[in-house]
Amino acid sequence: MSSRLEPAWRTPPSWGRVAWYPLWSLYRRELMRYRRNAPESVGGALIYSLMFLAVFTLAWPSTIELQPGVSAIGFLVPGIAAFALFHGAFENAAFSLLYDKLEGMLGDLLMAPLTPLETVVAYVTAAATGALITGSIALGVLVLLVPVPLASLFPIVGFAVLGSLLFALLGFLTGMWADKWDRYAVIDTFIVMPLGLLSGTFFTPALLPETGQILMHTNPIFYLIDGFRSGFTGAAEASPLFGFLLCSTLVFGLGLLAWRLFARGWRIQS
């Protein structure tokens, strides 16, 4: 008798400790969004990379040597690719989250059977993946055009993954904090672009005055770019291992912060 009166709810699927299927779905949705925006984002990154290459090549006296034993172009190309990669990661993550928030689509996601940690992981890794694709395309085109040395693949991949995760987390936090597109543009112009362009992307600390050199060595992005470049040129300004550990710690810390803030619904849930 009682069993007939009970509503016929479908039992929710049991996901186990990690909801792999929803996590994978969200990750795939984010990648599909990346693909949709690809002509604009990849095209833009590619154009800027080529512009930087052309402008530096034309403006530079051909004899210049920024790092001892490394050609100017060999020094430059990894920097340009790193900037395209990092900026792309920031853009992807911030755009996705802010768009979902402003269009009111984030509610659908908060209702879904995903823990906050799973949501953060899906957004950030998808943004990083997209950026790695953009960065690879930019690097590929640059390598086709000019000769670039290759010393070791390991630091290139390691620092590329680490850097894209770091900037994706920065983008994610920006997306959470911003309440309109204007705010996002402020963070992009006043923090991310200077960080990406002035952290040894196009010059070595040796070119700077004393205080600039000290500042540079306290900047984690410098270690990222320097480590990434050392995979090409084989010459690093700072210890790549130290840089790797420092940036891993930073990624871990920012990830923790993003997770806790997202779990608390900071600037997301009213």
Added chain:
Amino acid sequence: MLFLQGLRSSYAGAALVGTRTARYFEAMFDSSSPSRPAVQPPAPRPLGQVNWLGLWTLYLKEVRRFLNVITQTVLAPMVTALLFLAIFTLALGRGDLVVHGLPYALFLAPGLIVMTMLQNSFANTSSSVLISKVQGNIVDVLMPPLSSFEFTLAYAAAGVTRGLLVGLVTGVAMMVFVPLPLHQPIAIFWFAFNASLMLALLGLIGGIWAEKFDHIAAVTNFVVVPLSFLSGTFYSVERLPENWLFIAHLNPFFYLIDGFRYGLIGVHDGDILRGAVIVGVVNAVLWALAYGLVSRGYKLKP
């Protein structure tokens, strides 16, 4: 005035009698007093040759549109230009790189200022027209009694205003780091004005042509940015190979940048007078094209 007086008197009468609407219509169609009708139908305001008020209003609307987000439209471009100055001075300068007998930073600063102006005048008109089209509020500027001439002029003038404002702000900020001698004020003004106008008109044409944001992003990424980067902003075109040099001289952006640089620091690659004439002619042609598109209602009116 007569109309208002009639309205007021009819209202006063209506209050006395009680049925206001009835009295009002009575007064409106009352033909018993032949000397002066109580109410006259509203007549359009005489506009004269040019609807100055409408023109000014549309211009103000366009200017307020970008001033409303001034961080994004004026301050951000300034910061980006300063960033470029920092990068290129640090990476290339080392204090010993000399172009045309001048330190590289001094050579670069005018190029960066004019590049910022070019990109922002384009962004202003193109985004304004396109957003209005996409959101459907373009009818609000097509319906009012504004001629195609006034429409084109208001949009172009607002784009020029943004370009000049951004140029001024960027220039002042750069003066802190690089002392610019302001060699020839007339040339500065002529080339700054024409640079802003050229891109404002191109932006207007682009905004009219584009149907979605991807289109205008493509024009910005593949036309405006490359042209403003590669037309002598960062280097003297003398460094280009021979056949490229010829192409550079066909590019109106080259004359804008070269002329503006001459105005600020007194060095140039091309002939200034010829450049001044060329940019003027190009702008006249672009104006005719933009005006033609607006008056035909191309992609603006169904």
